[in-house]
Amino acid sequence: MNLPSKVTLVDVGPRDGLQNEKEPVATAHKAQLVAMLQTAGLKEIEVTSFVSPKWVPQMADNAALMAAIERRPGVRYSVLTPNLQGLQAALPTRPDEIVVFAAATEAFSQKNINCSIAESIDRFAPVVALAHEAGIKVRGALSCALGCPYQGEVSADEVERLVLLFKGIGVDHLGVADTIGVGTPRKVQDAMARALKHYPLEQVSGHFHDTYGQALANIYACLEMGVYIFDSSVAGLGGCPYAKGATGNVATEDVVFMLDGLGIETGIDIDKLVDAGLFISDALGRLPVSRVGRALLAKRAG
Ligand code: HMG
Ligand code: MG
Numbered sequence: 149m150n151l152p153s154k155v156t157l158v159d160v161g162p163r164d165g166l167q168n169e170k171e172p173v174a175t176a177h178k179a180q181l182v183a184m185l186q187t188a189g190l191k192e193i194e195v196t197s198f199v200s201p202k203w204v205p206q207m208a209d210n211a212a213l214m215a216a217i218e219r220r221p222g223v224r225y226s227v228l229t230p231n232l233q234g235l236q237a238a239l240p241t242r243p244d245e246i247v248v249f250a251a252a253t254e255a256f257s258q259k260n261i262n263c264s265i266a267e268s269i270d271r272f273a274p275v276v277a278l279a280h281e282a283g284i285k286v287r288g289a290l291s292c293a294l295g296c297p298y299q300g301e302v303s304a305d306e307v308e309r310l311v312l313l314f315k316g317i318g319v320d321h322l323g324v325a326d327t328i329g330v331g332t333p334r335k336v337q338d339a340m341a342r343a344l345k346h347y348p349l350e351q352v353s354g355h356f357h358d359t360y361g362q363a364l365a366n367i368y369a370c371l372e373m374g375v376y377i378f379d380s381s382v383a384g385l386g387g388c389p390y391a392k393g394a395t396g397n398v399a400t401e402d403v404v405f406m407l408d409g410l411g412i413e414t415g416i417d418i419d420k421l422v423d424a425g426l427f428i429s430d431a432l433g434r435l436p437v438s439r440v441g442r443a444l445l446a447k448r449a450g
Contacts, residue, residue: 165385294331329359384437399438
Protein backbone atom coordinates (compact mmCIF):
# COMPACT_ATOMS: atom_id res chain seq x y z
CA MET A 149 0.00 0.00 0.00
CA ASN A 150 1.34 3.43 -0.96
CA LEU A 151 1.13 5.96 1.84
CA PRO A 152 1.86 9.63 1.08
CA SER A 153 5.59 10.43 1.15
CA LYS A 154 4.99 13.81 2.83
CA VAL A 155 2.49 15.06 5.39
CA THR A 156 1.56 18.64 6.27
CA LEU A 157 0.67 19.23 9.90
CA VAL A 158 -1.31 22.27 10.97
CA ASP A 159 -0.62 22.96 14.63
CA VAL A 160 -3.86 24.20 16.13
CA GLY A 161 -2.45 24.28 19.67
CA PRO A 162 -2.44 28.07 20.12
CA ARG A 163 -6.15 28.16 19.16
CA ASP A 164 -7.92 24.83 19.73
CA GLY A 165 -5.40 23.89 22.39
CA LEU A 166 -5.73 27.01 24.50
CA GLN A 167 -9.31 28.19 23.87
CA ASN A 168 -10.67 26.08 26.70
CA GLU A 169 -8.14 27.17 29.36
CA LYS A 170 -9.96 28.73 32.28
CA GLU A 171 -7.09 30.94 33.49
CA PRO A 172 -5.93 33.61 31.04
CA VAL A 173 -2.76 32.56 29.23
CA ALA A 174 -0.43 35.53 28.68
CA THR A 175 -0.32 36.81 25.11
CA ALA A 176 3.48 36.69 25.35
CA HIS A 177 3.34 32.98 26.18
CA LYS A 178 1.06 32.32 23.21
CA ALA A 179 3.43 34.24 20.93
CA GLN A 180 6.39 32.32 22.33
CA LEU A 181 4.55 29.07 21.62
CA VAL A 182 4.01 30.13 18.00
CA ALA A 183 7.72 31.02 17.75
CA MET A 184 8.78 27.64 19.13
CA LEU A 185 6.45 25.78 16.78
CA GLN A 186 8.05 27.63 13.86
CA THR A 187 11.50 26.76 15.14
CA ALA A 188 10.42 23.10 15.25
CA GLY A 189 9.52 23.31 11.55
CA LEU A 190 5.74 23.81 11.56
CA LYS A 191 4.69 25.64 8.39
CA GLU A 192 0.99 26.00 9.25
CA ILE A 193 -0.18 27.40 12.57
CA GLU A 194 -3.73 28.15 13.71
CA VAL A 195 -3.06 31.14 15.92
CA THR A 196 -6.35 32.36 17.39
CA SER A 197 -10.03 32.97 16.74
CA PHE A 198 -12.03 36.13 16.19
CA VAL A 199 -15.08 34.96 18.11
CA SER A 200 -17.09 36.65 20.80
CA PRO A 201 -14.95 37.25 23.93
CA LYS A 202 -18.09 36.62 25.98
CA TRP A 203 -18.28 33.11 24.55
CA VAL A 204 -14.55 32.31 24.54
CA PRO A 205 -12.68 34.75 26.82
CA GLN A 206 -9.32 33.06 26.24
CA MET A 207 -9.29 34.26 22.61
CA ALA A 208 -10.02 37.90 23.52
CA ASP A 209 -6.40 38.88 22.81
CA ASN A 210 -6.73 37.76 19.18
CA ALA A 211 -5.54 40.99 17.52
CA ALA A 212 -2.81 41.58 20.13
CA LEU A 213 -1.52 38.05 19.57
CA MET A 214 -1.51 38.41 15.78
CA ALA A 215 0.53 41.61 16.26
CA ALA A 216 2.89 39.91 18.71
CA ILE A 217 3.85 36.87 16.63
CA GLU A 218 7.10 37.04 14.74
CA ARG A 219 6.19 35.99 11.20
CA ARG A 220 8.59 33.86 9.27
CA PRO A 221 8.65 33.41 5.50
CA GLY A 222 7.06 30.17 4.35
CA VAL A 223 4.84 29.87 7.43
CA ARG A 224 1.08 30.34 7.10
CA TYR A 225 -1.05 31.70 9.93
CA SER A 226 -4.76 30.95 10.17
CA VAL A 227 -7.55 32.25 12.40
CA LEU A 228 -11.18 31.31 13.03
CA THR A 229 -13.90 33.72 11.91
CA PRO A 230 -17.50 32.71 12.69
CA ASN A 231 -19.13 35.73 11.01
CA LEU A 232 -18.48 38.98 9.15
CA GLN A 233 -17.75 40.78 12.40
CA GLY A 234 -15.00 38.26 13.09
CA LEU A 235 -13.57 38.53 9.59
CA GLN A 236 -13.60 42.33 9.68
CA ALA A 237 -11.68 42.24 12.95
CA ALA A 238 -9.29 39.63 11.56
CA LEU A 239 -8.47 41.24 8.22
CA PRO A 240 -6.20 44.04 9.55
CA THR A 241 -4.18 41.36 11.38
CA ARG A 242 -3.25 39.77 8.01
CA PRO A 243 -4.13 36.10 8.39
CA ASP A 244 -3.05 33.84 5.51
CA GLU A 245 -6.14 31.72 5.88
CA ILE A 246 -9.43 31.93 7.71
CA VAL A 247 -11.55 29.11 9.08
CA VAL A 248 -15.34 29.03 9.12
CA PHE A 249 -16.86 26.26 11.21
CA ALA A 250 -20.16 24.47 10.95
CA ALA A 251 -21.47 21.32 12.57
CA ALA A 252 -23.02 18.19 11.12
CA THR A 253 -25.76 18.35 13.79
CA GLU A 254 -28.29 21.02 14.69
CA ALA A 255 -27.72 20.66 18.43
CA PHE A 256 -23.98 21.29 18.23
CA SER A 257 -24.49 24.17 15.83
CA GLN A 258 -26.79 25.84 18.36
CA LYS A 259 -24.45 25.25 21.32
CA ASN A 260 -21.30 26.30 19.49
CA ILE A 261 -22.35 29.22 17.32
CA ASN A 262 -25.88 29.95 18.48
CA CYS A 263 -27.65 29.30 15.18
CA SER A 264 -28.99 26.52 12.97
CA ILE A 265 -26.87 24.82 10.32
CA ALA A 266 -28.72 26.69 7.56
CA GLU A 267 -28.23 30.02 9.34
CA SER A 268 -24.54 29.29 9.78
CA ILE A 269 -24.09 28.66 6.06
CA ASP A 270 -25.96 31.90 5.29
CA ARG A 271 -23.62 33.71 7.68
CA PHE A 272 -20.51 32.18 6.14
CA ALA A 273 -21.40 32.97 2.52
CA PRO A 274 -20.46 36.69 2.74
CA VAL A 275 -17.46 35.79 4.92
CA VAL A 276 -16.12 33.51 2.19
CA ALA A 277 -16.81 36.12 -0.50
CA LEU A 278 -15.05 38.91 1.40
CA ALA A 279 -12.08 36.68 2.28
CA HIS A 280 -11.70 35.76 -1.39
CA GLU A 281 -11.87 39.42 -2.37
CA ALA A 282 -8.98 39.99 0.03
CA GLY A 283 -7.09 37.06 -1.54
CA ILE A 284 -7.43 34.86 1.54
CA LYS A 285 -8.04 31.13 1.43
CA VAL A 286 -10.99 29.72 3.39
CA ARG A 287 -10.97 26.45 5.26
CA GLY A 288 -14.26 24.94 6.41
CA ALA A 289 -14.18 22.88 9.59
CA LEU A 290 -16.95 20.32 9.82
CA SER A 291 -17.53 19.57 13.51
CA CYS A 292 -19.12 16.40 14.83
CA ALA A 293 -18.43 14.53 11.58
CA LEU A 294 -18.00 11.30 13.56
CA GLY A 295 -20.44 11.90 16.39
CA CYS A 296 -22.14 14.59 18.41
CA PRO A 297 -22.11 15.08 22.19
CA TYR A 298 -25.83 15.95 22.07
CA GLN A 299 -27.27 13.93 19.18
CA GLY A 300 -25.01 10.85 19.15
CA GLU A 301 -24.29 9.06 15.88
CA VAL A 302 -23.73 11.03 12.70
CA SER A 303 -24.07 9.31 9.34
CA ALA A 304 -21.81 9.71 6.32
CA ASP A 305 -24.88 11.08 4.48
CA GLU A 306 -25.12 13.92 7.00
CA VAL A 307 -21.42 14.61 6.53
CA GLU A 308 -21.83 14.77 2.76
CA ARG A 309 -24.76 17.15 3.11
CA LEU A 310 -22.53 19.62 4.97
CA VAL A 311 -19.65 19.08 2.57
CA LEU A 312 -21.96 20.16 -0.26
CA LEU A 313 -23.21 23.17 1.69
CA PHE A 314 -19.61 24.31 2.26
CA LYS A 315 -18.79 23.73 -1.37
CA GLY A 316 -21.88 25.67 -2.44
CA ILE A 317 -20.62 28.84 -0.76
CA GLY A 318 -17.10 28.47 -2.17
CA VAL A 319 -15.18 27.15 0.83
CA ASP A 320 -11.76 26.15 -0.54
CA HIS A 321 -10.73 23.42 1.86
CA LEU A 322 -12.72 20.88 3.85
CA GLY A 323 -11.59 19.76 7.30
CA VAL A 324 -13.32 16.67 8.66
CA ALA A 325 -13.42 17.14 12.42
CA ASP A 326 -14.01 14.52 15.09
CA THR A 327 -14.84 16.98 17.84
CA ILE A 328 -15.34 14.38 20.56
CA GLY A 329 -12.88 11.75 19.35
CA VAL A 330 -15.37 8.90 18.96
CA GLY A 331 -14.45 8.02 15.38
CA THR A 332 -12.83 4.69 14.54
CA PRO A 333 -10.80 3.97 11.39
CA ARG A 334 -13.43 2.56 9.02
CA LYS A 335 -16.01 5.19 10.02
CA VAL A 336 -13.42 7.89 9.52
CA GLN A 337 -12.69 6.51 6.06
CA ASP A 338 -16.41 6.62 5.24
CA ALA A 339 -16.65 10.27 6.30
CA MET A 340 -13.43 11.18 4.46
CA ALA A 341 -14.68 9.45 1.33
CA ARG A 342 -17.69 11.80 1.31
CA ALA A 343 -15.40 14.83 1.55
CA LEU A 344 -13.19 13.44 -1.22
CA LYS A 345 -16.20 13.01 -3.51
CA HIS A 346 -16.45 16.80 -3.71
CA TYR A 347 -13.00 18.15 -2.81
CA PRO A 348 -9.58 17.19 -4.23
CA LEU A 349 -7.10 15.38 -2.01
CA GLU A 350 -4.97 18.52 -1.58
CA GLN A 351 -7.99 20.35 -0.11
CA VAL A 352 -9.11 17.81 2.49
CA SER A 353 -7.75 17.38 6.00
CA GLY A 354 -8.45 15.49 9.20
CA HIS A 355 -8.91 17.05 12.64
CA PHE A 356 -9.06 14.38 15.31
CA HIS A 357 -9.54 14.95 19.00
CA ASP A 358 -8.00 12.06 20.92
CA THR A 359 -10.62 11.67 23.64
CA TYR A 360 -11.00 7.91 23.06
CA GLY A 361 -7.39 7.29 22.00
CA GLN A 362 -8.34 6.63 18.38
CA ALA A 363 -6.70 9.58 16.68
CA LEU A 364 -3.45 7.95 15.49
CA ALA A 365 -5.34 4.96 14.11
CA ASN A 366 -7.69 7.36 12.36
CA ILE A 367 -4.83 9.32 10.86
CA TYR A 368 -3.30 6.08 9.60
CA ALA A 369 -6.64 5.15 8.05
CA CYS A 370 -6.65 8.52 6.26
CA LEU A 371 -3.06 8.03 5.06
CA GLU A 372 -4.25 4.81 3.44
CA MET A 373 -6.65 6.95 1.40
CA GLY A 374 -3.88 9.36 0.41
CA VAL A 375 -5.01 12.15 2.76
CA TYR A 376 -1.88 14.03 3.82
CA ILE A 377 -3.00 17.12 5.77
CA PHE A 378 -3.87 16.88 9.46
CA ASP A 379 -4.48 19.25 12.33
CA SER A 380 -2.78 18.43 15.60
CA SER A 381 -2.04 20.20 18.82
CA VAL A 382 1.37 20.39 20.48
CA ALA A 383 1.42 18.65 23.88
CA GLY A 384 -2.09 17.38 23.11
CA LEU A 385 -3.49 20.66 24.44
CA GLY A 386 -7.15 21.36 24.32
CA GLY A 387 -10.77 20.57 24.69
CA CYS A 388 -13.92 22.14 23.34
CA PRO A 389 -15.96 24.51 25.52
CA TYR A 390 -19.14 23.16 23.91
CA ALA A 391 -18.33 19.43 24.07
CA LYS A 392 -18.10 18.45 27.72
CA GLY A 393 -15.33 15.94 28.50
CA ALA A 394 -13.75 16.24 25.06
CA THR A 395 -9.96 16.28 25.33
CA GLY A 396 -7.41 17.91 23.10
CA ASN A 397 -6.47 17.23 19.54
CA VAL A 398 -4.09 14.43 18.82
CA ALA A 399 -0.66 15.56 20.05
CA THR A 400 1.63 16.82 17.29
CA GLU A 401 4.56 14.97 18.92
CA ASP A 402 2.66 11.66 18.70
CA VAL A 403 1.80 12.18 15.02
CA VAL A 404 5.36 13.19 14.12
CA PHE A 405 6.78 10.13 15.92
CA MET A 406 4.45 7.82 13.99
CA LEU A 407 5.19 9.53 10.67
CA ASP A 408 8.95 9.47 11.32
CA GLY A 409 8.63 5.74 11.94
CA LEU A 410 6.76 5.30 8.68
CA GLY A 411 9.47 7.22 6.81
CA ILE A 412 6.98 9.99 5.95
CA GLU A 413 8.48 13.48 5.73
CA THR A 414 7.02 16.28 7.89
CA GLY A 415 9.91 18.76 8.07
CA ILE A 416 9.43 18.82 11.83
CA ASP A 417 12.23 18.34 14.36
CA ILE A 418 10.73 16.23 17.13
CA ASP A 419 13.17 17.41 19.82
CA LYS A 420 12.37 21.05 19.17
CA LEU A 421 8.69 20.15 19.10
CA VAL A 422 9.03 18.52 22.53
CA ASP A 423 10.67 21.77 23.73
CA ALA A 424 7.61 23.71 22.53
CA GLY A 425 5.26 21.26 24.25
CA LEU A 426 7.25 21.47 27.48
CA PHE A 427 7.28 25.27 27.34
CA ILE A 428 3.52 25.67 27.05
CA SER A 429 2.78 22.86 29.52
CA ASP A 430 5.07 24.55 32.06
CA ALA A 431 3.26 27.84 31.43
CA LEU A 432 -0.03 26.05 32.18
CA GLY A 433 1.46 24.30 35.22
CA ARG A 434 1.04 20.73 34.03
CA LEU A 435 2.77 17.91 32.18
CA PRO A 436 2.41 17.51 28.41
CA VAL A 437 -0.45 15.15 27.53
CA SER A 438 1.55 13.79 24.58
CA ARG A 439 2.73 10.22 25.24
CA VAL A 440 5.71 10.76 22.94
CA GLY A 441 6.49 14.08 24.62
CA ARG A 442 6.54 12.45 28.03
CA ALA A 443 8.62 9.50 26.84
CA LEU A 444 11.22 11.72 25.22
CA LEU A 445 11.37 13.96 28.28
CA ALA A 446 11.89 10.90 30.50
CA LYS A 447 14.66 9.75 28.16
CA ARG A 448 16.30 13.18 28.37
CA ALA A 449 16.11 13.16 32.16
CA GLY A 450 17.65 9.67 32.25
P1 HMG B 1 -24.30 35.56 19.05
O1 HMG B 1 -24.44 35.95 20.47
O2 HMG B 1 -25.40 34.78 18.40
O3 HMG B 1 -23.90 36.82 18.13
O4 HMG B 1 -22.94 34.73 18.92
P2 HMG B 1 -24.67 38.13 17.78
O5 HMG B 1 -24.35 38.41 16.34
O6 HMG B 1 -26.09 38.06 18.21
O7 HMG B 1 -23.90 39.23 18.67
C1 HMG B 1 -24.02 39.25 20.08
C2 HMG B 1 -22.80 39.94 20.67
O8 HMG B 1 -21.61 39.25 20.30
C3 HMG B 1 -22.63 41.38 20.20
O9 HMG B 1 -22.00 42.09 21.26
C4 HMG B 1 -21.62 41.25 19.09
O10 HMG B 1 -20.86 42.42 18.90
C5 HMG B 1 -20.73 40.15 19.62
P3 HMG B 1 -22.86 42.96 22.30
O11 HMG B 1 -23.60 43.94 21.42
O12 HMG B 1 -23.79 42.01 23.01
O13 HMG B 1 -21.82 43.58 23.18
N1 HMG B 1 -20.05 39.40 18.53
C6 HMG B 1 -18.72 39.32 18.40
N2 HMG B 1 -17.70 39.81 19.13
C7 HMG B 1 -16.44 39.55 18.68
N3 HMG B 1 -16.17 38.81 17.58
C8 HMG B 1 -17.16 38.32 16.83
C9 HMG B 1 -18.50 38.57 17.24
N4 HMG B 1 -19.68 38.21 16.73
C10 HMG B 1 -20.64 38.74 17.53
N5 HMG B 1 -16.87 37.59 15.76
C11 HMG B 1 -21.05 33.83 17.78
C12 HMG B 1 -22.52 34.13 17.71
C13 HMG B 1 -20.69 32.92 16.63
C14 HMG B 1 -20.25 35.13 17.70
C15 HMG B 1 -20.77 33.15 19.15
O14 HMG B 1 -21.62 32.06 19.27
C16 HMG B 1 -19.36 32.71 19.34
O15 HMG B 1 -18.43 33.51 19.35
N6 HMG B 1 -19.14 31.38 19.54
C17 HMG B 1 -17.83 30.87 19.83
C18 HMG B 1 -17.65 29.61 19.10
C19 HMG B 1 -16.26 29.07 19.32
O16 HMG B 1 -15.29 29.80 19.34
N7 HMG B 1 -16.18 27.73 19.49
C20 HMG B 1 -14.94 27.08 19.60
C21 HMG B 1 -14.22 27.06 18.29
S1 HMG B 1 -14.89 25.87 17.13
C22 HMG B 1 -14.08 24.43 17.53
O17 HMG B 1 -13.36 24.38 18.48
C23 HMG B 1 -14.27 23.26 16.62
C24 HMG B 1 -13.07 22.96 15.71
O18 HMG B 1 -11.89 22.81 16.46
C25 HMG B 1 -13.35 21.69 14.91
C26 HMG B 1 -13.80 20.55 15.84
O19 HMG B 1 -13.00 20.05 16.64
O20 HMG B 1 -14.99 20.24 15.77
C27 HMG B 1 -12.85 24.11 14.70
MG1 MG C 1 -11.29 21.04 17.43
